[in-house]
Amino acid sequence: MITIHEALKESENKLEKKVNTPLLDAQVILCHILDVDRLYLIINKDRKLTKEEAYEYNELIEKRLEGVPVQYIVGNQEFMGLSFYVEEGVLIPRPDTEILIEKILENVDESNSYNIVDIGTGSGAITVSLAKFIEKAHVFSVDISKKALKIATKNANANGVSSKISFLNGSLFSPLDDIGIKGKIDILVSNPPYIPSKKIEGLQVEVSKYEPRIALDGGEDGLDFYREIIDKAPEYLRRGGLIVLEVGHDQARIVAGLMEEKDQYVDIEITKDLAGIERVVSGKIKAAKYEVHGG
Numbered sequence: 001m002i003t004i005h006e007a008l009k010e011s012e013n014k015l016e017k018k019v020n021t022p023l024l025d026a027q028v029i030l031c032h033i034l035d036v037d038r039l040y041l042i043i044n045k046d047r048k049l050t051k052e053e054a055y056e057y058n059e060l061i062e063k064r065l066e067g068v069p070v071q072y073i074v075g076n077q078e079f080m081g082l083s084f085y086v087e088e089g090v091l092i093p094r095p096d097t098e099i100l101i102e103k104i105l106e107n108v109d110e111s112n113s114y115n116i117v118d119i120g121t122g123s124g125a126i127t128v129s130l131a132k133f134i135e136k137a138h139v140f141s142v143d144i145s146k147k148a149l150k151i152a153t154k155n156a157n158a159n160g161v162s163s164k165i166s167f168l169n170g171s172l173f174s175p176l177d178d179i180g181i182k183g184k185i186d187i188l189v190s191n192p193p194y195i196p197s198k199k200i201e202g203l204q205v206e207v208s209k210y211e212p213r214i215a216l217d218g219g220e221d222g223l224d225f226y227r228e229i230i231d232k233a234p235e236y237l238r239r240g241g242l243i244v245l246e247v248g249h250d251q252a253r254i255v256a257g258l259m260e261e262k263d264q265y266v267d268i269e270i271t272k273d274l275a276g277i278e279r280v281v282s283g284k285i286k287a288a289k290y291e292v293h294g295g
Contacts, residue, residue: 002054004030005045011061018065025070029060032074080129084155089147093125097191099273100246101129103280104187107242108134115181117142117236119172119190119229124152126189131161140185142168142175172225173232185237191246192225226255234264237285244282252278259283 002010008026015022027038033056034040049057060073071077071092077084079093080101086092108114113136118127121143131139143149149167156162168175176182226245233243243265247255252270259265265283273279 001048001051003045004041004047004049007049007054007057008041008045011057014061015064018067025064026061028070029064029073030057032076033057033060077123077125079125080133082129082132082159084123084125084128085151085158086123087151089145090123090151093123096273096275096277096279097125097246099271099279100126100189100191100244101133103244103271103282104130104189104242105133107187107282110135112136114138114186115184116140116187116189117176117181117185119188120192120225121152121167122148122191124155126191127152127165128155128159128161130187130189131156131164132159137164139165140168140176140179140181141165142170142172144169144171172228173236176236182236183238186241188229188233188237188241188243189245190225190229192229223251223254223258226251226258230255230258230262230265234262234285239285240287241285242282243284244280246279247281249277249279252281255281256283 008023008030011026011029012022015025019025027041030041031038033053063073064070069092071086072088075085075087077086077093079095080098084093114134116130116134116137116139118130118139118141121127121141124141127139127141131137141149141152143152146169149169153162153167156165156167166179168179176185226247229245230243237243243259245255256268256270259268259281264286266286268281268283270278271280271282
């Protein structure tokens, strides 16, 4: 019979040549199996694992050695202090994306109500967070993947905000055309696929092999979705409406330039993440001279 301490040490040794955080990964996986927190592992390091626990632990450590992300193994990722269920088929929420949420919250007046559109729902991290933290918000959440919408719906229910969200299946703006909100959207947010097609295979195995390509591939230069979103957003946003986009580490200036070229955007800003990388591009629809079509 192996103790918690021995199991962690053995797993850490196995993982250290394959992953960046071997001890943390070993701990997170064991916490998942035992349904405990990490403090428990420290306090009870001499507790012996049952044969079943040890077997399951070894099985999951082998998955991690194959490159399966820890989040898929344990089925969970924290984002904005909320818990999100994840599995293969949806992109794992990144801490960097919290900057996107914070940028939107800076522009919100709690006394106002907001129609928000999130293009590219994924696990629902952005959608659910905005519904949770903006009291008078309704989020129209769009994704081409039915699996992503199913998982996002599960996360909306788990976080108690399902009544504030409409999940819509389809590509980009197309699902919005029949629901009467064209020209009435206050905030448009998206973390679209932005990795150039040829670069995907060169990413770390956790991403290139296990995360959904449809959520990564931004076309030849990684900018396909930005071009279409920036081109069409003025039809859907109200005058003065806010657009907030997450971008790749070297794309912010180019995406901001795409907005500047349109002559329909003002107050274009680039926001850096905690690592100092230009992570978010935002702007507003010009309030004068340009008339929003539809309504």
